[in-house]
Amino acid sequence: MLELKRQNYVDWEVRPVFKLLDRNNYAYRVVLKFQDGTQQIQQKSGFRTKKEAEDARKRAMGELSNGTYVMNNNVKLKEFLEYWLENEVRQSAGSANTYSSYMQIVKNHIIPYLGRKRLTELNRGDVQKLYKDRAGYSIHIVRQVKTVLNVSLRFAVEHKLISLNPAEGINLPKNIEARPYHIRKVDIQKTLTMEQIHTLLEASKGTSIHMQVLFNVLMGLRRQEINGLKYSDVDYINRTLSVERQLGKELNRNSDEGENKPLTKKELPLKSSSSKRVLPIPDYVFEAILEERKRYERNRSRRKSQFLDADYICCSNYGKPRSKDFHWKYYKKLLRDAELPDIRWHDLRSTYCTLLLKSDFSPKAVSKLMGHAKELITVDVYGDNQNIIPEEIPELLSYMDDVMPKKKDGDKKGGEVLDAGIKVEEYLLGMDGCDDNYKNRCSEQMF
Structure with a gap:
């Protein structure tokens, strides 16, 4: 079993060359000191x-000085990747989906091809051959192989298992079109127009996924974030929502650990x-939350002994949270x-974000709204202006005035709230199901 606990030494010493009497050759010793x-x-x-020994000793001293000294020359790529999966990816992955994706690429596409090679023997030619072989299998797969190999080998460099990353700078075969990281073109055929969004909101009323649709198309939440929302996350005074958790499969759980323990609904x-x-x-979403809370309280009263009072907004009639694929x-x-x-x-979340960007909203503000780690990701993933037809632009601009809530003066809440003054009431005034009092109250909030 590969052991990396002591790989990062804090000091070192290289002792003088000496002659081995029993072997009639020369040697030197490296002393690595740990914290x-x-x-x-x-x-x-x-x-x-x-x-020859003196020259090798000098090279070792140089590598130790610049941090490229390799402590273990006998580690196989297979052994390293398995360690990396279990001790790096498993620990840092937020869900079982990420770990599973990496594991499938490692076990099915990298280890069978290069797993027997020593890590220190892996070279750029090996990487190029792997890419060429996997490109013949699938363009999608070879792109994933490239990502996994680069990320894992950078980890190997950091832990002094190799001095240089042989995958660094190696491109995919020329017949595969280069694609910048995190770029995704917006396909108009896979987004909804304003009229279609209106239709979707109306049609979802009375279905089991009405709240999920609202949280997606009107707030841009991820599906597992939606399933993790609780009524305690709602600030009813300031009308804000705190995104605190997601529901999904616990990474270290297996299906044989008990039938009564949900595998895909873990916080x-x-x-x-x-x-x-x-x-x-x-x-509009706030009103729907209040109505959903009434339904929640009725179900809790009717099913006192059977109801799971876990406070989830999106739940069954028995209070049980929804799984990630429930909506499908x-x-x-x-x-x-x-x-x-x-x-x-x-695509509903993508549409929501794209419409924000096309309406000249700050990419930084949109990134915060979408929960993206970097501003660049939002721009790259969703910001392809050339794929939005000119006729849609006025409609997109009006979307920003129609769909998001107006931020009220004096509203205060702990934590930063996105400063995006977008209203839903004007857009929804014409929808069936809004009574006159609600319409009048909404009208008073318009500019």
Whole structure:
């Protein structure tokens, strides 16, 4: 088993060359000192002449000085990748999905091809051959192989298992179109127009996924963030929502650990620190939350002994939280019945973000709203201006005045709330189901 606990030494010493009497050759010793006060002695031998040993000793001193000294030359790529998966990816991954994706690439596409090679023997030619081989299998797979290999080998460099990353700067075969990191072109055929968004909101009323649709298309939340929302996350005075958690599969749990313990409904940390955010709630969504809370209280009263009072907004009649794929069949049926384009659930979030960007909202503000780790990600993923047809621009601009809530003067809450003054009431005034009092109250809030 690969052991990296002592790989990062804090001091070192290279002792003089000496002759091994029983072997009639020369050697020198490297002493590595660690933060806990322990040390490790490595003997480098097998040199036929004293000059050859002296030259090797000087090279070792240079590597130790610049931090490129390799402590273990016998680690196989297979052994390293398995260690990296279990001790780096498993510990840092926010969900089982990320770990599973990396594991599949490692076990099915990298280890079978290069796993037997020593890590220190891996060269640029090996990497190029791997890319060429996997490109013949799948363009999608070879791109994932490239990502996983680069990330894992950078980890190997940091832990002094190799001095240089042989995958650094190696491009995919020329027949594969280069794609900048995190770029995704916006396909108009996979986004909804304003009229279609209106239709979707209306059609979702009375379905099991109405709240999920609202949180997605009007607030841009991820599906697992939506499932993790609780009524305690709602600030009813300032009308803001704190995104605190997501529901998903616990990474270190297996299906044989008990049937009564939900595998895919575990409260997990958010995708990144930026995902934890406080969002203004559109008035239309706020009203829906209040109605949903009434339903929640009725179900709790009726099913006192059976009800799971876990405070989830999106839950069953028995209070049980929704799994990440619960929405799928209802969503697809909703699209068919409403004669809407057959787009993915995530395309609603993409559409929401894209419309914000096309309406000249600050990329930094949109990044905070979407919970992205960096401003660049939002711009790159969703900001392809060339794919928005000119005729849609006026409609997109009006979306910003129609869909988000107006920030009221004097509203205060702990934590930073996105300063995005977008209203939902003006857009929804024409929707069926809004009574006159609600319309009048909404009208008073308009500019």
